[in-house]
Amino acid sequence: MLVVMQPNASAADIDKVCDEIVRQGFKPLPMPGAVRTAIGLLGDDAQVDWSYIEGLPGVANVLIVQKPYRQASREWKNENTIVEIAPGVRVGGSDVVVFAGPCSVESEAQILASAHAVRNAGAHALRGGAFKPRSSPYAFQGLGLEGLKLLALARNETGLAIVTEAMDERGADLVAEYADCIQIGARNMQNYSLLRHVGKLGKPVLLKRGMAATINDLLLSAEYVLSEGNPNVILCERGVRTFDSATRNLFDLTAIPVVQKLSHLPIMADPSHGTGLRDKVTPMARAAVAAGADGILVEVHPTPDKALSDGAQSLYPEQFTELVRQLRLIAGAIDRQLAPTPVR
Ligand code: PEP
Ligand code: MN
DSSP states (O other): OEEEEOTTOOHHHHHHHHHHHHHTTOEEEEEEOSSOEEEEEESOGGGOOHHHHHTSTTEEEEEOOOSTTGGGBTTTOOSOOOEEEETTEEESSSEEEEEEEOSBOOOHHHHHHHHHHHHHHTOSEEEOBSSOOOSSTTSOOOOTHHHHHHHHHHHHHHOOEEEEEOOSHHHHHHHHHHOSEEEEOGGGTTOHHHHHHHHHHOSOEEEEOOTTOOHHHHHHHHHHHHHTTOOOEEEEEOOBOOSOTTSSSBOOTTHHHHHHHHBSSOEEEOHHHHHOOHHHHHHHHHHHHHTTOSEEEEEBOSSGGGOSSOGGGOBOHHHHHHHHHHHHHHHHHTTOEEOOOOOO
């Protein structure tokens, strides 16, 4: 439920509504806007006496949010949310951002070479997993804490923001210490205790769509993070499983405008996991920006044939450089622009 105040409502009117919400056993969330304040009511609001609240001084109207994911919905908040993951790296505004790097952090030389290559090409953040969710327990699982330290070193050298995955609560605490944005991977999109935990940490969260998740499921998962008081959620389409084995996943480009209609949260696209095939990454990255994605997440490796994970879908640095050049043109064609490269 959302209590919309009149534009001339006083601070005392707002306080009175908040007090009434507390009196009824709920939590108020005042959201000052450019023209007027709205006050969200958090909790299971089916039992609220909203007609009383509607009669309080300064109240314009009470909106019953129909969507199950409430705070993630456009009914709750109409203007686009911009998530600033590091100074100047804003996701969800008119700038388009590029997060790039290897699937996994493998060594100091590999991550530094990746960081320099993607930065020189125009990326804004370095991605790379230190904790890897692998289908096989015998596959490379990531360097763990050592990987996080290498990412921090790469940030120092290049000025790039750092995005890396957390697979559990303990890992999330470590990631929050070293990185700028916590990635929650497809396999953990419905790990509700992890979502609540990163909601409490307050760090920006990149939430990837589960491989069999509907968009409703994705937005409900985002709601878990928002409901803990963390508004900094970036959604990411990364393909869903289907019957066709021609590509690793079915990259659902339609998810971009669908999410944008339903939610104010930024939405990025990951054509690397979305397709699983290097030669399909560039066309689908171009298409994602054309479709309105707020940014792309793309795997780039200095030597993909030697990569310890996802080499087959990783771009060579030269391919990535050419992709960023093209994305700049595509963003311009839809009245957007690539974000400026962060200062070192
Ligand atoms: C990744 O980004 O390397 C990754 C494991 O992605 P996803 O969770 O989308 O499979
Ligand atoms: Mn990967």
